[in-house]
Amino acid sequence: MPDFAELPQYRSDICIAVDCMGGDHGPAVTLPACAAFLAHHPHASLILVGKAEALVAAQGWPRARIVAATEVIEMDDTVESALRRKKDSSMRVAITQVKVDANGHSEAQACVSAGNTGALMALSRYVLKTLDGIDRPALASVMPNQRDGFTTVLDLGANVDCTAEHLLQFAVMGSALVAAVEDKTDPTVGLLNIGEEAIKGSESIKKAGELLRQAAAGGHLNFFGNVEGNDIFKGTTDLIVCDGFVGNVALKTAEGLASMLVNFMRQEFTRSWWSKAVAVVAAPVLNRLAQRMDPRRLSGAALLGLRGLVFKSHGSADAFAFEQALKRAYDAARHGLLEQVHDRILETLRSMPTANATESTLKSSATQRVLIA
Numbered sequence: 001m002p003d004f005a006e007l008p009q010y011r012s013d014i015c016i017a018v019d020c021m022g023g024d025h026g027p028a029v030t031l032p033a034c035a036a037f038l039a040h041h042p043h044a045s046l047i048l049v050g051k052a053e054a055l056v057a058a059q060g061w062p063r064a065r066i067v068a069a070t071e072v073i074e075m076d077d078t079v080e081s082a083l084r085r086k087k088d089s090s091m092r093v094a095i096t097q098v099k100v101d102a103n104g105h106s107e108a109q110a111c112v113s114a115g116n117t118g119a120l121m122a123l124s125r126y127v128l129k130t131l132d133g134i135d136r137p138a139l140a141s142v143m144p145n146q147r148d149g150f151t152t153v154l155d156l157g158a159n160v161d162c163t164a165e166h167l168l169q170f171a172v173m174g175s176a177l178v179a180a181v182e183d184k185t186d187p188t189v190g191l192l193n194i195g196e197e198a199i200k201g202s203e204s205i206k207k208a209g210e211l212l213r214q215a216a217a218g219g220h221l222n223f224f225g226n227v228e229g230n231d232i233f234k235g236t237t238d239l240i241v242c243d244g245f246v247g248n249v250a251l252k253t254a255e256g257l258a259s260m261l262v263n264f265m266r267q268e269f270t271r272s273w274w275s276k277a278v279a280v281v282a283a284p285v286l287n288r289l290a291q292r293m294d295p296r297r298l299s300g301a302a303l304l305g306l307r308g309l310v311f312k313s314h315g316s317a318d319a320f321a322f323e324q325a326l327k328r329a330y331d332a333a334r335h336g337l338l339e340q341v342h343d344r345i346l347e348t349l350r351s352m353p354t355a356n357a358t359e360s361t362l363k364s365s366a367t368q369r370v371l372i373a
Contacts, residue, residue: 013043014333016326017097017108020050020058021072021090022115023315023322027054030114033322037330038063040323044330047108049094069093073119075315082119083126091115095127098308109333110309112300112325114317121158124303124310133345134305136162138170139244139312140177141301143254144292145235152178152187152239153232156301157248164207167191167241169345171212171221173304174239176341181331182238190227190237192246198226208241220347258293265289300325302332309338 020030027050034046038061045063048055052068059066069090073082082089097108113120121137130137140154154174159166171189178187191209193201198209209226216223224237229250232240242250265286269279279286291297299321303310309332313325332338 014110014330015045015047015108016329016333017047017049017067017094017111018326019091019094019111019113019115020048020055021069022113023313023317024075024114025316025318026050026072027057029317029319029322031055031058032319033326034058034064035061036319036323037326041327041330047094047097049097050090067093067097073116075116077116077119079118079122082116083122091120092123092127095120095123095308095310098310099127100307106308110311110329112311112313112322112329114313114315114322114325116315117157117312120310120312121303124306124308128306128308128310130305131307131342131345134169134173136166136169137303137305137310138166138173139247139301140170140174140304141251142298143232143251144298145233147235149235150182150298151232151235151237153247153250154239154241154304155244155247156251157244158303159244161245162204162243164204164211167204167208167243168211168215169305171215171223171239171241172344173341174241175221176344177302177304177332177337178238179344180335180337180340181328184238186222187238188222188224188236190224190231190240192232192240192242192250193226193228195228196226200226212241220344255295258295262290262293296321297324300328302328302337304341307338309333 018030018034020027023029034048038044038046047067048058048064049067049069051070055066058064069088071086071089073086073089073091091113094111094113098106098111100106125137136159138155139158140152141156142150142152145151152174154170175187175189178184189212191205191212193205212221212223215221227236227240231237232250269275296318299313299317301312303312309329311325311329313322317325
């Protein structure tokens with residue numbers, strides 16, 4: 001870990017609450033990641049949540065304070081257990097730090113956890129509630145593409161069954177995410193389908209296409225049209241929308257393929273003395289390729305649609321991967337992602353009568369503004 005005594009002290013602008021007990025490895029990974037993050041981000045501070053005895057090593061860290069929790073949500077715990085039985089879990093306490101009080105204040109601007117995805121979504125919805133006009137939160141993250149950039153994809157597993165209206169909401173939230181974090185004012189949106197033609201796909205996909213085209217006609221979305229799985233890696237659009245079942249399969253398939261290709265290359269370059277000699281010469285190129293394909297760089301999926309920023313890291317994340325998730329949460333908070341999502345939702349749903357946006361929902365926007373300020 002860095003020697004904090006040698007680091008200069010700065011004013012902390014963004015505070016992130018960290019579920020230090022979550023994931024497969026807990027504090028053995030989260031604490032080194034938090035230390036590295038603080039060293040690289042002098043204007044950030046952290047709230048470290050977990051069992052007091054597990055966080056002893058973090059006592060006295062500058063720009064960090066410990067909030068004790070007595071329980072831990074395990075990776076195989078049920079959602080019911082997380083909601084009803086473990087009310088003092090590190091995950092729940094960390095999420096609570098993001099909740100805005102009656103005065104518009106919160107202890108932290110974002111929360112990061114590597115814990116149980118189902119529990120994280122359920123607790124986030126229960127503690128923070130969803131934004132007006134949003135039925136379900138969605139997990140959004142990025143995948144590398146051939147244009148030396150990234151394609152944002154959502155949903156990646158939070159919602160298995162989605163209606164056309166849900167997919168429209170995902171498109172609105174995802175557009176706000178890309179606009180805020182990547183500084184793209186009018187990101188292109190693709191709807192993942194089995195073909196580019198509007199007549200293809202299930203009934204819900206075809207209806208979602210109609211809603212997205214309607215939103216585009218009103219100038220609220222830059223809808224490209226239907227895209228296929230290979231368009232994720234071509235970089236055809238900035239954002240691709242799908243349901244959580246399809247998105248999670250696509251994500252895990254991509255991660256598995258990347259791992260397999262790296263292993264294949266390693267096997268081939270160690271097959272003989274000649275290939276080992278070639279590997280030495282090619283090492284710089286191979287290292288750069290391995291870095292570009294490393295899924296750890298992309299750790300940190302945003303749980304969009306909540307009245308607070310929550311980010312999910314891989315349960316098996318190492319310290320490097322968890323630090324990347326902290327960076328993504330920090331960037332989202334710094335760029336005002338929550339406010340941008342709110343504004344886009346209201347603007348789009350006002351003009352989309354088929355998206356279940358009621359007058360009473362829209363009239364509550366002033367109150368909502370106070371809640372996320």
